[in-house]
Amino acid sequence: MANDHVDFDVKAGEIHALLGENGAGKSTLVRQLYGLYRPDEGKIFINGEEVVFHSPKDSIAAGIGMIHQHFMLVPDLTVVENVALGLPSSRGVILDLDRVRKRIDLLCQQYNLKVDPDAYIWQLSVGEQQRVEILKALYRGAALLVLDEPTAVLTPQEVDDLFITLRRMADEGHALIFISHKLHEVLAISQRVTVLRDGKVVGTRQTKGATKTELAQMMVGRPVILQYEKPPLKMGEVLLKIENLVVRGDRGNDALKGVSLEVHGGEILGLAGVSGNGQRELAEALAGLRPVKSGRIILNGVDVTHASPSVRIATGQSYIPEERMKDGAIKDFSVADNFILEDHAKPPFSSRTFLNFRSIRQVSERLVQEFNVKTPTIETPIKNLSGGNIQKMILARELSRKPKVLIAAQPTRGVDIGASEYIHQRLLEQRQAGTATLLISEDLDEIRALSDRIAVIYEGEIVGVVDGKTATTEELGLMMAGIREKAKA
Secondary structure, X not given: OOOOOOOOOXXXXXXXXXXXXXXXXXXXXXXXXXXXXXXXXXXXXXOOEEEOOOOHHHHHHOOEEEEOOOOOOOOOOEHHHHHHOOOOOOEOOEOOHHHHHHHHHHHHHHHOOOOOOOOEHHHOOHHHHHHHHHHHHHHOOOOEEEEEOOOOOOOHHHHHHHHHHHHXXXXXXXXXXXXXXXXXXXXXXXXXXXXXXXXXXXXXEEOOOOOHHHHHHHHHOOOOOXXXXXXXXXXXXXXXXXXXXXXXXXXXXXXXXXXXXXXXXXXXXXXXXXXXXXXXXHHHHXXXXXXXXXXXXXXXXXXXXXXXXXXXXXXXXXXXXXXXHHHHOXXXXXXXXXXXXXXXXXXXXXXXXXXXXXXXXXXXXXHHHHOOOOOOOOOOEHHHOOHHHHHXXXXXXXXXOOOOEEEEEOOOOOOOHHXXXXXXXXXXXXXXXXXXXXXXXXXXXXXXXXXXXXXXEEOOEEEEEEEOOOOOHHHHHHHHOOOOOOOOO
């Protein structure tokens, strides 16, 4: 049951955080509030009166706005046109764009939202696009605003700006529901926090006095390690060398513009950046899934710039892809089949073109147990597993090769805090084993917790490399916005 007798309330002038692991029921709850789902039981009250929402239109009419994690904007229209989209005009077929513009200017002043009304959406930064989404909701008269993972694609400075706006909205009497998995943000912005687990409310408490450790334990149901003790760095020789790499993006432009990096054995090099700055293209080029226009990739002393994925695997590289169901697993195949995807033609899984089912079963059962993959059997289709367990399966397959180099692209995206903790510990074990790990992540907390050095990418270029121990959130945030720093590590 996605929601099991959930009681939840939010007051005017309050920011109420909603916490929970993946599958805890957060999205189901707010989608009922926004008219996307109908509850099987229970009631929704707005200002003390029961309401029934048949569609988002009903919800909007009741004064509810929702800021989705993936913005609902038309890139080729201006800010004014996006705000006006779908609204009736007093001039019939002629849009009231001049009136909309005046109202936008007033809202920008009132809530400290810095946006050019005549700019096209494609010209705006991610933070500015989010402000447009907030403007759309305010323009439509939203008294209650639901924010679903609103900071997932923002730099730390943009998060600070967003929080200023949210506090001002609360001061003006708006009610806000803040959904996030980032515990420090929940503690910084909310007055109350409600934790869901397995569709039920674990508890609601005042945020003041709460700790990350306490909230994490409420979410998972057991103590969770949030700070990792890393043994001293034993940096070995360079095992992955990237020289002046230029790679085209999907639109034919250069997504990488001369990227150079070195990753040593025994270190984790974190690559930080806001989504869409070349991280995906870099990971795919390193994995052999995207052609290289120019530059070189040296893996364990071998030039693999134009080599196939199988050659890179044979040279000692493993790859945890960003899109696990597209590049990392076949959903209709079993757990066992997915374990042997890249090695099915090699011993012990095959001999003289015939599969060795006994060895496949033995290795699969060992990996399931060793990596704590929760599955009914090894014959269960991978699509029936949770996101966290699919990621553990991919992790088990890639690490079982004992790689020299590990490319980990967004390894904990979309997985809950318990699975994230497990994956982090495994990455740190690889560090101790002497593996050279390139950790590509948009989660700055993850980057800072695990990385020995941190490189920052902006618009396809490395703007700086800094020491993971001394780098501050402010320093990294400026670099993520394109402000260059002299390399320090």
